[in-house]
Amino acid sequence: MGFAESDWRHLTSRMAWVEGRLKAKGATVRSPDLMPPVDRAQVDAFSDRTGLRLPQDLIDLVTGFAGGWSFSWNLGVAGTDRWLRPGVDVGAFGGNGEVPFLGASRETTLLDLYQQFQEEIHDTFFADAGDAESLRRMPSVFPLHLFEGGGGDSTVLRLDTSPCEVVFLDHEKTYRIDEGQVIGRGLGDFLRRWANVGFVSCEYLDVFIDAEGRDIDDVGIAAREWIRWLDDPEAA
Known part of the structure; x- marks a missing residue:
């Protein structure tokens, strides 16, 4: 499935x-x-x-639209409250502002992004401590967002599944690739759902x-409560 205007x-x-x-808060x-956006020749290369x-x-x-983007907020869940709230660094620092999502450019091509990621991930403890199946799958992984939250985690796209699975690689789980780490199926669908819950x-x-x-269940109870909080002018 494509990605349209x-x-x-x-x-x-x-x-x-x-x-x-x-800003209203x-x-x-x-x-x-x-x-x-980048030239189609990058895809072919x-x-x-x-x-x-x-x-x-x-x-x-x-x-057609953008080689990538970044924004300064880093919305998360604070403490053990039932209600969803922004992370403590919202609007001040935030991992999303440091490293762009995707991030392809004329200088840093799609191939560059892939090769850099593959080199760096295999230069971590993943190479020695990662499980055999994740090691086998990793060459088919393309990076979407590195250093999630300013840490050692990454969001990636599996190119060996249909639709391509969006996977969260957690360093605390030795960058394991399995069903429990899937956060979306198909990049376009993931982006639409992610946008609906405010990125x-x-x-x-x-x-x-x-x-x-x-x-992402973008119409579920948690999503509705979160959006209600964002929309509430009284919720600081």
Whole structure:
């Protein structure tokens, strides 16, 4: 499934909505930084060099709309409260502002991103302590967002599944790739659902993940409570 103009309008309008809601609550946030799209030749070079195929929604996104983006907020779940709240660094620092989501450019190509990720992940304890199945699958993994929350975790895309699974690689779980780490199926669908819950930091998305379907339940009780909090002018 592809990624269309309507999908891009939805993503950018939701970014603007989150920015506006946080500012209304007194947070200091930067406007999202959108990177220009990249040339189609990068897609061909990636496939020629790796033998892997990027999904159509990713191709449409990076060649038609943006090579990536970043924003300053880092929305998460605070403490043990029943209600969902922003993380303590919202609008001040936040991992999302340090490293762009995707991040392809003329200087740093899709192939560069893949090769850098593969080199770096195999230079960690994953190479020695990772389970055999995850080690086997890792060459088919493409990076989406590194250093989640400013730490050693990453959000990645599996290119060996259909639709391509979005997976959260947790360093505390030795970057294990299994069903329990899936946070979406299909990049385009993941982005639409992620936008609906305000681009919450992926390390906190387990609050919204449907256990059976392994994707974001953007109309569930947790999502409705979270959006209600964001929309509430009285909730500081």
